[in-house]
Amino acid sequence: MRTNPERRQALLDGAIEVLAAEGARGLTFRAVDKQAGVPAGTASNYFANRDELLTQAGIRFYEVIAPSAEAMAQVSNGPRTKEHIAVLMREVVSRLESHRTAYLALLELRLEATRRPELRAVLTERVRADVEFNIRNHLASGLPGDADSVLLLYLALNWLIVEHLTLPGIFTEEQSLALIETAVERAIPG
Known part of the structure; x- marks a missing residue:
């Protein structure tokens, strides 16, 4: 090779x-x-x-969408408020939407993973590690909310991104921003 x-x-x-x-x-x-x-x-x-190509494309997706150092610094250095979490969540949604083809490719890979055990194993490991990283990072940052809060935001915002990228006429930009605010408000206790 x-x-x-x-x-x-x-x-x-x-x-x-x-x-x-x-x-x-x-x-x-x-x-x-x-x-x-x-x-x-x-x-x-x-x-x-082809299986190796699919698997390696799945790995490459995570390199393409990785947050910048500045975005990661916002987690640690910003205020410890729900409002700041909403700012962070808007950045995540915006970043993923700016990599439209990469995210659509990931959706294709996820569907293909239902038929390809090796690809499923790679994606499962990567997504699990990503979720665990986000939970650890959130808890260590001192931001309000717990592990369940992170999981709820992960699930809600991923589906919002899917709607934006696959059926962009469902929600206006204003509705999407309001939905992010509502998701943060409801997922973060107190």
Whole structure:
């Protein structure tokens, strides 16, 4: 297998774009090569098979959507209020929505994971680790709320993002902002 990290990343980014545009059925080495702008046959030099490409695209998603250092600093350095949690949640929603194709690709990967045990294992481990990180980070920050608060916000805001990206006409921007505020208000006790 080839090891050029820049080309591998370009191929995985191409795979994410193909997944978002064509779905899992459209994910072929040829489609990824074309999307990445590389010679035909390149993807097959980097990934042993389609399953490996799917799995690696799932891992790449989390690299693409990772919060910036500034966003992470807001958790630790901001005021310890529900209002600040709402600010943080708006940033999360905005960040994920700004990576529309990556999030749509993740939805495709989740559906594909129902049929592919290796992909399901990778995504389950990654999502579980992400949720546990968010809980630990929230509790350590001293922000109001507990582990259940984090889980409720995780579930509510993920579905709001799905609505925005798949059926954008359901909620206006104002409704979405109000829903974020309401989710924080109801998920954080006191």
